[in-house]
Amino acid sequence: MIRLAILLAMLSQPLAAQTAELTAVIGPGDATNALVLRSTTDLAVLGPVIEAYAEARSETRVLYEQWGSNDLRAISEQECQSGQAGADLVISSAAHHMVGLVNEGCASTATSGWTQALAPQLSWRDQLWGVSREPAVVVYNRDLLTPAEVPRSRFDLLDLLRPETSRFAGRVATYDIEESGLGFLFAFIDSLEATTFGGLMEAFGRSGAIATCCSAEIIDGVASGRYLVAYNVLGSYAIQRARRDDRLGVVAPEDYTLILSRAAMIPAGAAAPELARDLLDYLLSPEGRAGLEANDLMIRLDEGDGQIVEVTGTVETMERPIGLDPTLLVAMDADKRELFIRRWRDAFPQPE
Amino acid sequence: MPDAGVRATLSLKTRVALAVGSVLVLGGAVVLIAALAYGQQAAREAYDRLLLGAAADIATAISIRDGDAIVDLPISAFELMSLAPDDRIRYRVVGPDGATLTGDPATPLPEDGDGGEVVFYDATFGPEPARYVALTRRFAERSFSGPVRVVIGHTLLARRDLARDIAQNALFVLGGAGAVMALFAWLVVSRALQPLPRIGEALAARDSTDLTPLSLAAPREVAGMLTSLNGFMARLDRQSVATGKLIADAAHQLRTPVAAIRAQAQLAAAENDPERRDHITARIQDRAVGLGRLLDQILSRAMIIHRADTQPATLLDLRDVAVEIVEATDDLFVEAGLEVMLELPGRAVPVTGDALSLAEAGKNLLTNALRHGKPPIRLGVTPGPQAALWVSDCGSGPAEDMTQGPTERFSSRGAAGGSGIGLAIAREVAEVHRGRITMKTGDAGFVVAIELPGRAA
Numbered sequence: 001m002i003r004l005a006i007l008l009a010m011l012s013q014p015l016a017a018q019t020a021e022l023t024a025v026i027g028p029g030d031a032t033n034a035l036v037l038r039s040t041t042d043l044a045v046l047g048p049v050i051e052a053y054a055e056a057r058s059e060t061r062v063l064y065e066q067w068g069s070n071d072l073r074a075i076s077e078q079e080c081q082s083g084q085a086g087a088d089l090v091i092s093s094a095a096h097h098m099v100g101l102v103n104e105g106c107a108s109t110a111t112s113g114w115t116q117a118l119a120p121q122l123s124w125r126d127q128l129w130g131v132s133r134e135p136a137v138v139v140y141n142r143d144l145l146t147p148a149e150v151p152r153s154r155f156d157l158l159d160l161l162r163p164e165t166s167r168f169a170g171r172v173a174t175y176d177i178e179e180s181g182l183g184f185l186f187a188f189i190d191s192l193e194a195t196t197f198g199g200l201m202e203a204f205g206r207s208g209a210i211a212t213c214c215s216a217e218i219i220d221g222v223a224s225g226r227y228l229v230a231y232n233v234l235g236s237y238a239i240q241r242a243r244r245d246d247r248l249g250v251v252a253p254e255d256y257t258l259i260l261s262r263a264a265m266i267p268a269g270a271a272a273p274e275l276a277r278d279l280l281d282y283l284l285s286p287e288g289r290a291g292l293e294a295n296d297l298m299i300r301l302d303e304g305d306g307q308i309v310e311v312t313g314t315v316e317t318m319e320r321p322i323g324l325d326p327t328l329l330v331a332m333d334a335d336k337r338e339l340f341i342r343r344w345r346d347a348f349p350q351p352e
Numbered sequence: 353m354p355d356a357g358v359r360a361t362l363s364l365k366t367r368v369a370l371a372v373g374s375v376l377v378l379g380g381a382v383v384l385i386a387a388l389a390y391g392q393q394a395a396r397e398a399y400d401r402l403l404l405g406a407a408a409d410i411a412t413a414i415s416i417r418d419g420d421a422i423v424d425l426p427i428s429a430f431e432l433m434s435l436a437p438d439d440r441i442r443y444r445v446v447g448p449d450g451a452t453l454t455g456d457p458a459t460p461l462p463e464d465g466d467g468g469e470v471v472f473y474d475a476t477f478g479p480e481p482a483r484y485v486a487l488t489r490r491f492a493e494r495s496f497s498g499p500v501r502v503v504i505g506h507t508l509l510a511r512r513d514l515a516r517d518i519a520q521n522a523l524f525v526l527g528g529a530g531a532v533m534a535l536f537a538w539l540v541v542s543r544a545l546q547p548l549p550r551i552g553e554a555l556a557a558r559d560s561t562d563l564t565p566l567s568l569a570a571p572r573e574v575a576g577m578l579t580s581l582n583g584f585m586a587r588l589d590r591q592s593v594a595t596g597k598l599i600a601d602a603a604h605q606l607r608t609p610v611a612a613i614r615a616q617a618q619l620a621a622a623e624n625d626p627e628r629r630d631h632i633t634a635r636i637q638d639r640a641v642g643l644g645r646l647l648d649q650i651l652s653r654a655m656i657i658h659r660a661d662t663q664p665a666t667l668l669d670l671r672d673v674a675v676e677i678v679e680a681t682d683d684l685f686v687e688a689g690l691e692v693m694l695e696l697p698g699r700a701v702p703v704t705g706d707a708l709s710l711a712e713a714g715k716n717l718l719t720n721a722l723r724h725g726k727p728p729i730r731l732g733v734t735p736g737p738q739a740a741l742w743v744s745d746c747g748s749g750p751a752e753d754m755t756q757g758p759t760e761r762f763s764s765r766g767a768a769g770g771s772g773i774g775l776a777i778a779r780e781v782a783e784v785h786r787g788r789i790t791m792k793t794g795d796a797g798f799v800v801a802i803e804l805p806g807r808a809a
Contacts (some may be wrong), residue, residue: 103440105478125438192427326441327430335454336425337447 018064027054027061035275037064038087040072040094041262041297042216045236049291053282056235060275069094069181073101075175076267085267088276091131093234096188096324096331098263102128103279103329104143105179107265108157113283121323122261123267128324130261131283132297135235135319136186137309138251139242141221151229152312153255155197158337160229161203169207173218176211177344182260186232187330188340189258190320196255200231205347234260239296239308250316252301254313259321262297364545366537372537376530382468382525385496385518391518395511399484402474407470409504410445417799421447423454429504436510442477442484443505448491448498459503462486480507487701491620549579550779564591594657599791602650605773609643646773653764653777654753656709660784667807669708670701670733670741677714678731681722688722701739702766702807705785710741710802716774717743717800724750725798735806736785742801749791750775778802 001018022043039046042065050062059158065087067075072092081102092098107127115129122130138151151157162169175183186256203209210227212218215237221227223245235250244249264283266276282288292298301307301315311318322328330336362370409429411594415422423445433441440801444455460475462484471486484505554566567583613636620632630770678692685692714731721729725745734740778800779789 095398103442104481105440125440325437326434326439327427329441330425330427330430333423333425333454335423339422 007109009074012111016066018071018078018224020067022066024064024066025061026050026059028066031061033058033060033272033275034063035060035061035089035272035279036065036087036088037066037091037279038072038076039165040067040069040092040260041091042066042237045240045257045295045297046091046214048295049283049288049297050279051200052150052151052291053279053288056282056287057278062161062279066090069097070179072147073097073181076101076106078103079267080104080229083269085271087267088272089264089266089279091262091264093260093262094185095130095260095263095324096185096328098128098183098265099124099324099326100332103326106268106274108268110273112281114276114281114286118284121325122185124302124324124326128263128265129280129281129284130324131264131280132260132262132292134260134262134297134299135252135301135309136232136258136260137235138253139219139230139233139238140227140249140251141222141228141247141248142249143247144228145163150249150251150310151253152251153253154194154200156257157229157231158196158199158203161209166207167229169230171208171226172204172209172231173221173229174204174209174211174231175215176213177323178341179213180293182234182336183232183326184261184340185331186258186273187344190232193256193258193320193341201344201347208347210349212316216296219248232258235299235309236296239299242308243296249310250308251310252313252318254311254318255302256320257318258321261322261324263307264326272315274288354490359710364548364749365541368537368541370645372534374614376534378574380526384523387519387522387526388515391515392511392520394518395514395735396483398514399506399511399573400485401474401508402432403483403485403504404470404487406430407504409483410443410504411487411489411500411502413493414445414489414500415651416491416493416496421445421453421491421500421707427455433506436506438509439451439506440477440480440482441504441506444503446501446503448500453500454539455503457577459505460484461501461503477505478508482507495728522717525695544571547571551578557588590605591658596656598650598654598657601653605646605650606643609639609646613643649773649777652712652716653773653780656712656781656784659706662783665704665706668705668707668710668802670703670739671696673707673710673714674731674733674741676707676711677718680711681715681718684719684722690722690727690729692718693728693730695730697733697735699732699735701735703739703804704783704807705804709781713778713802714741715804716777720750720774720800721745721747731737734801737806738803740801740803742799744797746797749793749800775800 005184020038024043024047026047039051044065047064050064054062056248069092074095075086079087090098090101102125107125109126113125115123115126120168126153138157140150151160155205157172160166161172176187177184177187187197189198204211209231210221213222214324215234218230218233219226219238219241222230223241225247226265235252238250239246242250264279264280266273270276283292289298299309301309301311301319303311303315359746364646372555406429409426410423413424413426413429430441433439442456442516444457444459445453447453447460450790462471462473464471465695473484473486475484476480476482482505484503487502488499490499547568549566550764551566551570551574554568563585565585566578568578570578591775604779607698616632616639620629620636623629623632674694674696678694681692700709718729718731721743725747730744734742736800775789782789782802782804784801785804787802790799790801792799792801
């Protein structure tokens with residue numbers, strides 16, 4: 001029997017520095033084993049996969065905590081320094097945060113057949129593993145854009161924003177990189193990947209593009225027509241919404257598409273590392289992967305018509321997986337971050 | 353076939369195998385340590401360069417803006433550091449005032465303060481050991497001046513892996529070389545030891561009375577042993593021949609006197625006339641005394657031949673031998689009412705030999721002179737390359753047929769025991785000492801001498 005309880009914890013603990021956005025208990029209440037899973041993934045998205053896991057392991061109960069990426073990083077670091085891990089498994093979309101934590105020695109080592117089967121760039125030190133596969137996509141409003149207008153690449157987006165009197169001015173949205181760890185990561189990797197990023201930021205700034213928080217909010221805006229186009233939206237959320245909402249179109253940019261892998265680690269000093277390992281193995285196993293795929297967390301880009309993600313380029317050459325390796329530490333550097341954000345702010349004057 | 357006297361100890365092959373094995377093991381241990389040290393050194397140098405490259409990358413990315421040093425951390429530095437893929441990385445940039453500009457403030461600084469432009473040092477990263485480099489870049493801008501230090505380090509996993517790899521490869525190569533060396537050693541030793549079983553087989557195949565020298569080709573080391581073996585067999589042969597001679601000699605020489613005594617005894621038993629019987633008894637006694645002397649000489653000769661092969665030659669003064677001869681024969685001369693004139697040089701006459709044998713030979717010559725020569729009798733020693741111990745008398749010497757011919761031992765003159773056997777003893781002693789007997793008959797009389805190769809004093 002599976003019991004799903006959702007508690008809104010945010011309002012009940014207003015004084016705590018970092019708190020989970022949401023907590024849920026998945027699995028039988030009388031289970032002998034208890035596992036704490038902290039994730040930046042929306043419960044609605046990852047929940048079904050965990051439910052399937054709990055169903056397969058009737059003796060395990062999973063306490064699911066949904067966190068914002070910056071808060072999750074802060075509490076993980078704090079707990080690492082104090083030596084008391086509050087979670088058994090941490091999964092975050094802000095891969096650079098996780099690389100930073102592992103680099104600090106906050107993770108414990110685990111190996112199994114499944115972890116070793118991972119692509120080399122999706123595991124680091126046997127302490128950090130990429131469990132999902134999600135492209136950064138462009139979301140647009142099907143009703144408000146003609147097929148010719150749909151931006152297939154960053155160059156198309158630049159072209160749309162170029163005219164002085166562009167109707168896209170002020171109606172393009174992307175993540176606010178200060179509020180969203182994931183947004184920062186995408187922007188940062190963009191800045192390394194191509195020179196288009198400079199032009200894009202300049203165009204965003206000039207046209208008064210909107211930088212705001214959170215995937216759901218951005219996608220809502222596109223659906224409602226407040227934004228015409230959203231840039232660098234995490235594919236999993238976009239696709240889930242697009243399946244239910246005909247107004248939303250999803251494009252994988254053909255110049256290059258960033259592929260994010262949510263990074264999982266077992267904190268050093270976790271109370272139940274064995275259970276965490278078991279859950280990790282489940283997520284990496286074909287069974288778990290099928291579950292992730294069904295919940296749009298394992299997305300394969302395919303050329304051809306009828307796909308939910310529109311792909312116009314050649315998949316092999318456009319995919320840019322974000323590897324879990326020490327180069328992401330650069331994104332964690334205080335000075336670098338400050339410089340980057342300053343550059344960002346110069347382009348995006350805060351619309352006060 | 354092993355017998356009770358031969359203890360078969362560890363085989364030579366095993367010994368050589370053990371020796372080569374221990375050399376290889378000891379050498380291997382030394383090489384192992386060297387390989388590990390070398391691997392560590394090589395890995396350290398390789399990754400120190402990587403650290404320095406990353407630090408230099410970061411240092412060049414420092415710029416001065418509005419009087420502040422800004423570090424625009426280059427991704428290339430971390431791509432470089434990623435060449436040690438599993439190592440954790442820690443870095444820190446420190447301004448002139450000691451404040452951390454960016455990076456982890458817990459990153460350790462080198463202990464010796466401002467050690468120089470580049471300082472490598474070992475420290476820790478959390479619980480793990482780590483290696484760091486500190487690179488100093490000096491600024492002399494209007495708004496900012498002083499040294500900025502870039503410190504970057506990482507844990508040692510990649511270094512250890514590389515060191516192990518290098519050491520392992522070195523050991524594989526050296527292990528192979530060791531195996532080849534062992535194989536060659538085995539082949540060489542097997543080949544070197546081949547002559548030994550061959551000699552063994554040659555000896556085993558021999559007839560039990562065959563004491564002739566072995567003639568086999570053998571390496572120099574084994575040839576030495578073979579020569580000794582042949583020498584040993586020759587000695588054995590000589591002794592066995594001598595023993596045979598002694599027995600034949602004794603039988604021959606004793607038969608006649610014993611038969612004579614028996615005949616006299618029969619005569620005495622049949623004689624009724626007391627006077628004649630007394631006469632016969634006196635002759636029996638004479639014969640018996642002569643027989644006793646003969647027996648003495650035969651035994652003395654046997655002793656000399658035996659000593660020749662068993663006694664080691666020592667350095668001695670021939671004059672001492674002459675004095676001893678005179679002392680030993682003193683009572684004989686007193687009995688005969690004669691005196692021996694001793695002629696000795698003032699200096700020592702060194703020869704190598706057996707003093708007892710030489711004295712025995714000299715006694716025989718002197719006794720011969722007493723019995724058969726004419727006084728005055730003289731005994732002397734002459735030094736020189738052929739040192740001589742001589743006896744002279746004024747007689748004409750023995751008959752011609754006695755001084756020549758190879759079978760002196762059968763010559764005996766007279767019932768009292770001949771000078772022949774005494775001479776034969778002297779001759780054998782001379783030969784054993786690689787010398788010879790010379791006899792001269794001149795106006796002054798007869799001189800018999802034992803000439804021996806002399807030695808420088």
